[in-house]
Amino acid sequence: xxxxxxxxxxxxxxxxxxxxxxxxxxxxxxxxxxxxxxxxxxxxxxxxxxxxxxxxxxxxxxxxxxxxxxxxxxxxxxxxxxxxxxxxxxxxxxxxxxxxxxxxxxxxxxxxxxxxxxxxxxxxxxxxxxxxxxxxxxxxxxxxxxxxxxxxxxxxxxxxxxxxxxxxxxxxxxxxxxxxxxxxxxxxxxxxxxxxxxxxxxxxxxxxxxxxxxxxxxxxxxxxxxxxxxxxxxxxxxxxxxxxxxxxxxxxxxxxxxxxxxxxxxxxxxxxxxxxxxxxxxxxxxxxxxxxxxxxxxxxxxxxxxxxxxxxxxxxxxxxxxxxxxxxx
Ligand SMILES: [Zn+2]
Ligand SMILES: [Zn+2]
Numbered sequence: 256x257x258x259x260x261x262x263x264x265x266x267x268x269x270x271x272x273x274x275x276x277x278x279x280x281x282x283x284x285x286x287x288x289x290x291x292x293x294x295x296x297x298x299x300x301x302x303x304x305x306x307x308x309x310x311x312x313x314x315x316x317x318x319x320x321x322x323x324x325x326x327x328x329x330x331x332x333x334x335x336x337x338x339x340x341x342x343x344x345x346x347x348x349x350x351x352x353x354x355x356x357x358x359x360x361x362x363x364x365x366x367x368x369x370x371x372x373x374x375x376x377x378x379x380x381x382x383x384x385x386x387x388x389x390x391x392x393x394x395x396x397x398x399x400x401x402x403x404x405x406x407x408x409x410x411x412x413x414x415x416x417x418x419x420x421x422x423x424x425x426x427x428x429x430x431x432x433x434x435x436x437x438x439x440x441x442x443x444x445x446x447x448x449x450x451x452x453x454x455x456x457x458x459x460x461x462x463x464x465x466x467x468x469x470x471x472x473x474x475x476x477x478x479x480x481x482x483x484x485x486x487x488x489x490x491x492x493x494x495x496x497x498x499x500x501x502x503x504x505x506x507x508x509x510x511x512x513x514x515x516x517x518x519x520x521x522x523x524x525x526x527x528x529x530x531x532x533x534x535x536x537x538x539x540x541x542x543x544x545x546x547x548x549x550x551x552x553x554x555x556x557x558x559x560x561x562x563x564x565x566x567x568x569x570x571x572x573x574x575x576x577x578x579x580x581x582x583x584x
Pocket of ligand 2: 296318344404405
């Protein structure tokens with residue numbers, strides 16, 4: 256049986272370990288994919304740190320997968336060997352619960368998630384349910400990888416921010432750097448909030464089209480129509496509420512966040528809204544990739560070999576990355 260290299264999480268709180276695993280055969284409806292690149296997402300850090308409940312263990316992390324179809328399971332139609340596809344976080348949904356039946360499969364009662372409750376892309380090969388993959392155009396797979404989660408979650412959060420003209424982005428990492436380009440291309444004004452004093456990140460944000468960039472403790476020059484908080488820092492929620500105008504919405508884009516401190520009712524008053532965004536739907540993916548076909552974005556990436564997954568995670572944890580870390584097997 257052929258084998259493949261993979262990086263495996265055996266238990267939360269432990270580093271990933273390199274392993275030789277059998278190349279899995281595709282089951283009904285599944286694709287066997289040769290992984291060309293796999294992005295490293297903050298959710299992977301939460302997984303490694305034990306902040307997500309009930310992972311499959313051991314598990315191969317990674318849910319920003321750019322792959323090439325290397326095998327077709329029984330019943331797969333419309334895809335061919337050699338075709339390029341992307342695999343996102345949403346790996347499978349039940350199709351019958353009340354959320355699935357009301358166009359909210361992101362909230363499915365019994366979902367499976369790539370690189371969390373099924374094996375992901377920190378490997379040379381992976382399996383994916385063909386119905387949850389997105390066809391991708393040719394191009395640099397490393398540049399495409401961050402679109403599969405940072406891009407998708409950013410896009411869903413952007414949709415939830417509504418028609419905001421003045422849009423604040425708290426935490427200028429992988430998601431924000433993609434979204435800033437989309438929002439700017441659509442005529443929005445982007446206000447970027449970084450760690451206080453992080454002048455490099457602020458310059459990066461301005462370079463990608465932000466009309467203003469400053470520390471997360473700063474007050475923007477004008478009240479915002481909406482803000483998206485990508486950093487997993489609960490203290491940013493009242494800060495963002497203070498920055499948005501009447502009727503403004505604060506969208507929380509992370510899967511995990513430190514506790515939100517209490518705040519006075521008056522900063523929520525006047526119909527300000529705080530909401531989270533969970534996962535994605537396939538419709539989000541189709542919407543994003545259709546948009547990117549018309550308005551390409553440039554992703555900033557830092558490439559690591561597969562075996563350096565622990566180093567990539569450490570760099571993300573310490574805020575040392577400008578752009579997104581991507582593993583290449
Ligand atoms: Zn469901
Ligand atoms: Zn992610």
